[in-house]
Amino acid sequence: xxxxxxxxxxxxxxxxxxxxxxxxxxxxxxxxxxxxxxxxxxxxxxxxxxxxxxxxxxxxxxxxxxxxxxxxxxxxxxxxxxxxxxxxxxxxxxxxxxxxxxxxxxxxxxxxxxxxxxxxxxxxxxxxxxxxxxxxxxxxxxxxxxxxxxxxxxxxxxxxxxxxxxxxxxxxxxxxxxxxxxxxxxxxxxxxxxxxxxxxxxxxxxxxxxxxxxxxxxxxxxxxxxxxxxxxxxxxxxxxxxxxxxxxxxxxxxxxxxxx
Amino acid sequence: xxxxxxxxxxxxxxxxxxxxxxxxxxxxxxxxxxxxxxxxxxxxxxxxxxxxxxxxxxxxxxxxxxxxxxxxxxxxxxxxxxxxxxxxxxxxxxxxxxxxxxxxxxxxxxxxxxxxxxxxxxxxxxxxxxxxxxxxxxxxxxxxxxxxxxxxxxxxxxxxxxxxxxxxxxxxxxxxxxxxxxxxxxxxxxxxxxxxxxxxxxxxxxxxxxxxxxxxxxxxxxxxxxxxxxxxxxxxxxxxxxxxxxxxxxxxxxxxxxxxxxxxxxxxxxxxxxxxxxxxxxxxxxxxxxxxxxxxxxxxxxxxxxxxxxxxxxxxxxxxxxxxxxxxxxxx
Numbered sequence: 001x002x003x004x005x006x007x008x009x010x011x012x013x014x015x016x017x018x019x020x021x022x023x024x025x026x027x028x029x030x031x032x033x034x035x036x037x038x039x040x041x042x043x044x045x046x047x048x049x050x051x052x053x054x055x056x057x058x059x060x061x062x063x064x065x066x067x068x069x070x071x072x073x074x075x076x077x078x079x080x081x082x083x084x085x086x087x088x089x090x091x092x093x094x095x096x097x098x099x100x101x102x103x104x105x106x107x108x109x110x111x112x113x114x115x116x117x118x119x120x121x122x123x124x125x126x127x128x129x130x131x132x133x134x135x136x137x138x139x140x141x142x143x144x145x146x147x148x149x150x151x152x153x154x155x156x157x158x159x160x161x162x163x164x165x166x167x168x169x170x171x172x173x174x175x176x177x178x179x180x181x182x183x184x185x186x187x188x189x190x191x192x193x194x195x196x197x198x199x200x201x202x203x204x205x206x207x208x209x210x211x212x213x214x215x216x217x218x219x220x221x222x223x224x225x226x227x228x229x230x231x232x233x234x235x236x237x238x239x240x241x242x243x244x245x246x247x248x249x250x251x252x253x254x255x256x257x258x259x260x
Numbered sequence: 261x262x263x264x265x266x267x268x269x270x271x272x273x274x275x276x277x278x279x280x281x282x283x284x285x286x287x288x289x290x291x292x293x294x295x296x297x298x299x300x301x302x303x304x305x306x307x308x309x310x311x312x313x314x315x316x317x318x319x320x321x322x323x324x325x326x327x328x329x330x331x332x333x334x335x336x337x338x339x340x341x342x343x344x345x346x347x348x349x350x351x352x353x354x355x356x357x358x359x360x361x362x363x364x365x366x367x368x369x370x371x372x373x374x375x376x377x378x379x380x381x382x383x384x385x386x387x388x389x390x391x392x393x394x395x396x397x398x399x400x401x402x403x404x405x406x407x408x409x410x411x412x413x414x415x416x417x418x419x420x421x422x423x424x425x426x427x428x429x430x431x432x433x434x435x436x437x438x439x440x441x442x443x444x445x446x447x448x449x450x451x452x453x454x455x456x457x458x459x460x461x462x463x464x465x466x467x468x469x470x471x472x473x474x475x476x477x478x479x480x481x482x483x484x485x486x487x488x489x490x491x492x493x494x495x496x497x498x499x500x501x502x503x504x505x506x507x508x509x510x511x512x513x514x515x516x517x518x519x520x521x522x523x524x525x526x527x528x529x530x531x532x533x534x535x536x537x538x539x540x541x542x543x544x545x546x547x548x549x550x551x552x553x554x555x556x557x558x559x560x561x562x563x564x565x566x567x568x569x570x571x572x573x574x575x576x577x578x579x580x581x582x583x584x585x586x587x588x589x590x591x592x
Contacts, residue, residue, distance in 0.1 A: 050489050074492030087343040087482040088537035098480055102492030106473060109262045109540070154491065 001025060002077070002158060002190075007046055007056035015054070016042050017214045024192055026157070029184045031205030031222070032194040035234055039214040040194040041082075044160050047192060049073045074102035078151035080161040084143065086135060092146050093131045096121055099153030114153075121152035124187070125179060141172030145179065152183070158190045159183075165197055173197065177204050198252040202226055210234065226250055232258065262540065269541050273548035280552040281325050284559050285317035289566060322457055323449045324558045324572075325551035327517045328527070330464055330509040332550025333471055335524025336543050337506040340478035341499060342408050346588070349510040349524040352415030352503075353391040356422040358514040359445060361387020363426050366440045367433040380444065381456060381515045388511035391418055396503060405485055406499040447520035447573035449558050456516060463512035468547070470505035475539035478502065482539075520554070520573045522580025527553050529587055 002024040009017045017039045024030055024047070032040045045051040046058055049065040058065045060076055078099070086095070096118045097110050104110065110118075122128045125145040130138065135146060144164055151159055161180070165173040181204045183189045195201055201208060201222070208225040210218045212234055218225050231239040236258045244251040286294055290312060296302075297313035304310055334349035342351065349355070365383030395418055399411040430438055451457065477498040480488035489495045513520075527550040528542065535541050554572070557579065561572040 045486070048490050050486055070489060070494050071492040074490060077490070079487070079490035081484065081487060084484060084487060086484070087340070087345060088532070090479075090483070090537055094479075094536075094538055095483070098483065098491060101476060101480060104476070109266070115261065 001061060002047060002192075003059045004043075004047060004053075005056050005059070007053040007058060009042060009046055009051060009053050009055075015214060017046070019056070020211075020214075020216055021056075022047075022209055022216070022219065024158070024190060026190050027184075027188050029180070029191045029204055029206050030193065031201035031208045032192060032211065033196075033198065033201055033208055033234065034211035034217075036196075038211045040211060041162055042214075043209075043211070044079070044162050044192065044194050048077050048079050048160050050079075071102045074154060074156070076156050077158045077160060078154040078156040080144075080148050080151050080159065080164050082163045082166055084147050089134045089136050091131075092122075092127065092133050092135055092138070093118065095135050095146055096131075096150045096153050099150040099155075102154065117155060118149075118153045121149040122146075124152060124183065125149040139172075141168050141175060144168060144172070144176060148176075148179065152187075152189075157188075158192075160192045160194075162194050163196060164193070165195065165200055173200060180204055198226070198231065202250040202252060203247065223250060226252070262538070265535075266541055266544070269535050269545050270548070273545045273552070277325065277329075277548045277551040277555075280555040281321055284321045284324075284555045285313045287559060288312075288317060288562060319451055319454050319457060320449050320558065321555055322454075323451050323517055324555040326457065326460065326464055327449065327513040327520060328523055328550040328552070328554025329547045330467065330513040330550075331520065331523040332527035332531075332553070333468065333543060333547040334506040334509040334513070336528045336539065336546045337471060337474060337478065337502050337509075338524070339528060340474075340482045340539060341502040341506065342412055343482055343484075344408075344412070345529070346525070346584075347412075348521075349506060349513075350419075350519060350521070352395050352411065352507070353418035353422065354388045354507050354510040355514050355519040356419045356426070357391020358384040358388040358511060359519055360422045360426050360429070361385070361390075362444050362518070363429045363433075363441050366444065367429050367437045381459075384518075385511055385515040388507070388514060391422065392503075392507040392511070394418060396507075400500070405489075405495045406503070408485075411503075443571070444518050445573075446571035447518035447576075449517050449520075449554075449572055451516065460512045460516045463508055467505045467509035467512065470501055471509075471543060471547075474498065474502055474505070475543050478539045478543075518573070520576055522576045522584065523550055523554055526576070526580040526583050529583070 004020055004022045007017060007020045008015050020043060032043060034040055046053055052066060065073060097114065100110055100114045122131055125148050127145050127149055130142060165176050168176065177200050180191060184191055193205060205222050207220060208222050209216060210225055210230055217233060218230060226241060228239055228241045231237055231252060238255045238258055240253045240255060241250055286292055292309040292312050296309040331349050338347045338349055338351060339345050362380050362384040365380045395414045398414040399406050430441060477493045480491050480493045481498055485495050528546045531542055531546045531549050535545050557575045558572045561570045561575045564570060
C-alpha cells in the first residue's frame with residue numbers, strides 16, 4: 001500500500017500541490033487525470049520519492065519514503081518517464097539491464113539471473129527482437145516499450161508511469177495500453193498512470209484520481225468518476241461519456257469547448 | 261558477458277599502454293636497445309642504454325602515460341556528468357584556473373617572493389582548486405541534485421573570465437615571461453625527473469580510486485537524473501563524486517604538464533567507437549588508451565621534425581581538432 005497523507009509541495013514559490021491524499025492499493029491500476037500543470041507529474045515524483053513533500057508525508061506500507069535510501073525505494077517502486085533521451089547510444093539490452101541497478105552490489109556485474117530477468121522483461125513488452133539494437137535507432141513506440149521493460153527489470157511490485165503514450169501514434173497508444181493492462185492482470189504489478197488520454201484511462205484504469213489546480217477534485221472507481229460533468233470541470237469541454245459496447249469500456253467524445 | 265568483455269578489453273588496452281611505454285623510450289636521437297637497457301650484468305653507471313632509457317626518457321614517457329590516462333578518464337566522467345558527449349575535462353574551468361595560477365607564478369613569482377606558490381606547478385594546482393571551488397559553490401545547493409545546466413554555464417563563464425585575466429597578466433608581463441607562459445600553455449611532458457611524477461601520484465591515485473565507484477551510476481546518470489534516481493542511484497552523491505574526482509584528476513594532469521588539449525575528448529570517443537558506451541568498459545579502456553595515445557603523440561612531437569621538437573599540445577590538437585569537427589558533423 002502506497003499512501004500520500006495531506007501532501008503539499010511547492011517548487012520554491014506557492015504550492016504546486018495542496019493537501020493531496022491518495023491511497024494506492026496493491027494490484028490496483030490507478031489513473032491520474034487533469035489539465036496541464038494540475039500537478040500530475042509532481043504527484044508521481046512525490047509518490048516515488050524523487051521529490052520530498054513540504055508538508056504531509058508519503059508512506060510505503062508503514063515506512064515513510066524519507067526514511068528509505070534510493071536503493072531500497074528502487075526495489076519497490078519503478079518509474080516510466082514521459083520520454084527518455086540517453087546522452088550515449090546504449091543498446092536495448094544495456095538499457096534494460098540498468099533496471100537491475102538496485103539489486104547489484106557496488107562492483108558487482110550482472111550475472112545470468114539478471115540477464116534472465118531482463119530477457120523476461122523484453123518478452124513481456126514484445127521487444128525481445130530489439131535486444132541488440134541501439135536505443136536511439138528505435139521508433140517512439142519501441143523506445144517506450146523498452147523503457148517499460150527496463151522498469152520491469154527492476155522487479156518491483158509497483159510501477160508509476162508519467163504519460164507513457166503522450167508521444168505515440170494511435171497504434172502504439174493501444175499497444176501500450178493493452179501491455180499495461182496485461183502486466184497488471186498477469187504479473188499483479190500495481191500501477192499509477194498519469195495521463196491526458198481520457199480514453200486510455202477509461203480503458204485500463206480501475207480507479208481514477210482527478211486533479212485540478214494542485215488539488216484533488218474527485219477520486220474513486222472509473223465508471224463513477226469519469227462523467228461528462230468531470231470532463232467539463234477539468235477542461236471546460238462539453239463531452240459525451242458513454243459505455244462503448246465493442247470497446248467494452250467508457251469512451252469520451254469531446255463535442256465542443258465551453259467558453260467562460 | 262560484461263565480465264568477459266571487460267577482461268578482454270582491459271587486457272588488450274593494457275598491453276597497448278604497456279607496449280607504448282616500453283617502446284617510446286627506445287626511439288629518439290640516440291638509438292638504444294631494450295635488451296641492453298634491461299641487461300643487469302652491466303653496472304648502471306656504465307650502461308649508457310639503461311641511463312638513456314630510465315633517466316633521460318622514462319620520466320617523460322611516464323608523465324605522458326599518467327597525464328594521458330587521467331585526462332582521458334576525466335573526460336569520460338565529465339561527459340557523463342554533464343550528459344554531453346562534447347564536454348572535456350577543461351569545460352568546467354579547471355584548466356583555465358590552473359593556467360591563471362601558472363601565468364601569475366611565471367610573471368610575478370620571482371618579484372613577489374610568495375614562497376612555494378612561486379613554483380609554477382603549485383601555483384597552477386592552486387588555480388585549479390580555486391576554479392573548481394567557485395564552480396562547485398555556484399552549482400550546488402544543499403540536499404538537491406546539481407543542475408548540470410548551471411554547472412555548464414558557471415564553467416563556461418569562469419573559463420571566459422579567467423582567460424581575460426590571463427590576457428591582462430600577459431599584457432603586464434615582459435617578453436621572457438610572456439614566452440614562458442605561451443610555452444606552458446602549449447603543454448610539455450618533459451618534467452626532467454621522477455620527482456614531479458611522484459608528487460602528483462597521490463592526487464592521481466585518489467581520483468582513479470574514486471572513478472572505480474562511478475561507472476554504473478554514470479551509465480544511469482547519462483540516461484537522465486530522474487531516471488537514475490528512480491533506478492536507485494543517489495544522484496547528488498554521484499554528481500559530487502564525479503565532479504570532485506574529475507576536477508582532481510584534471511588538476512593533477514594540468515599542474516604536471518600544462519593544459520594538453522583534446523586528449524579528454526578524442527580518446528573517450530575513439531574508445532566508444534571500438535568498445536561501445538557502457539562506462540564500466542569505457543572508463544578503464546579510456547584510461548589505458550589515453551596513456552598509449554599521449555605517449556604516441558609525444559613520440560611524434562619528439563621525432564617528426566627532429567632535431568626540433570614540436571609541442572605535444574600542438575600534435576594532440578592536430579589530431580584532435582579535425583576529429584572533433586568530424587564528430588560534430590557526424591552527429592548532426
